[in-house]
Structures are given as structure tokens and as C-alpha cells.
Amino acid sequence: MTDISPLLLAMDLTGVFIFGLTGGTVAVRRQLDIFGVIVLSIVTALAGGLLRDLMIGAVPPASLRDDRYLIAALLSGLVAFFFHPQINRLVKPVMVLDAAGLGLFAVAGCGKALTYGLTPVPAVLLGVLTACGGGVVRDVLVAEVPRVLREEIYAMAALLAAVIVIAGAELGLPRTPVAIAAALAGFLLRVVSVWRGWSAPRAPGS
Incomplete structure (x- = not known):
């Protein structure tokens, strides 16, 4: 079993709580009862990290091994x-x-993948999967087209955060400032893209 740093753990748990809030808020808007709100919060909060841990062989997954993950997801609901x-x-x-x-999940996912010995490209992909997985499940459960498949920049924001983590690691920069900068960059790209109406490129003539 490979232990992750306190910074990655803190970012992972914070991401769990925040993503759980998005699931719970969507559930309330859809007028689900308290059970539905909590279920959607937990699924949204934990799905991405669960998939990441299974793919890198971190078993049992952190969300099933550490009570703090489930508690954070439940509290968010x-x-x-x-x-x-x-x-x-x-x-x-x-x-x-x-x-x-x-932003938080992209950094935590990429950082944990590196900790488990993955090379940069797979680590970036795991960071994006961690960041997008919970949101995809949330949107599917409420019968919405997942945000990652819409026009708005979504996966690209997670990709940016993960690439910054890799660049920092390759350059030997201090982990904490790099992680904070990467999470902030992913957050800002996502928010600015929505406000400015930016979107990912489409196929010519589509």
C-alpha cells in the first residue's frame, strides 16, 4: 500500500466535499427527497476517485478504506x-x-497516479478521469447530457491542471505551490470559459 502526501489527501477530501455539494444541489433542484439527495451527493463525490484507485491498483479504494471520504460525501449531501x-x-x-x-480532483488524481509509479501521460489521463468521473455519473443519473460532452470547456480545464502538476514534477518544483497553482488554473479556465462562452473546437462543417 502506497501512502499519499497530506497535501494530496487534503485536496482529495476537499474535492469530495465540493463535488458532493454539486450532486446534492442538483438533486434538490430535481426535487428529490433526502435519500435521493444523499445518494446523488455520495455518487458524485466518490465515483471519480473510486475509478482512479481501481485503475492504479490502490485497493481497497481510499473511499472504502478511509471513513473520512464517506463522511465528507455524506456531510455534503x-x-x-x-x-x-x-x-x-x-x-x-x-x-x-x-x-x-x-481543479482539486485533477491535481489529486494526477498526483496520486504519479505516487503509484505511473508515467506522465497516463497520470494526466487519470487526473482528468478523477475530475470528470463523478460529474458524468451525476449528470447521467438526472438524465442530463454530461458536461464533459457539451460545448463548454470542461475536460480541458482538468487537463490543464494535470499538465501543470506534471510540469512541476518534471522541473522539480515544490509540490505545494504547484498543486495550488494547478487547481487554481483549472478552476479559472472552467469559470472564465463559461462566462466568455468559450468552447472546445468542433469538427469542420459540423
């Missing part, structure tokens, strides 16, 4: 259920929370 009016006062709350979780 309860917070969304009881405090959704306050959350909805944010401008586009789901998008903002989703962008924050996206």
Missing part, C-alpha cells in the same frame, strides 16, 4: 439538503462548485 437556499445565492452555484472540484 446534508449541507446541500438543509442549506440549498444559501448555496443558490451564488452565481451559477453548481458551475462554480463544479469548477472548484474539477
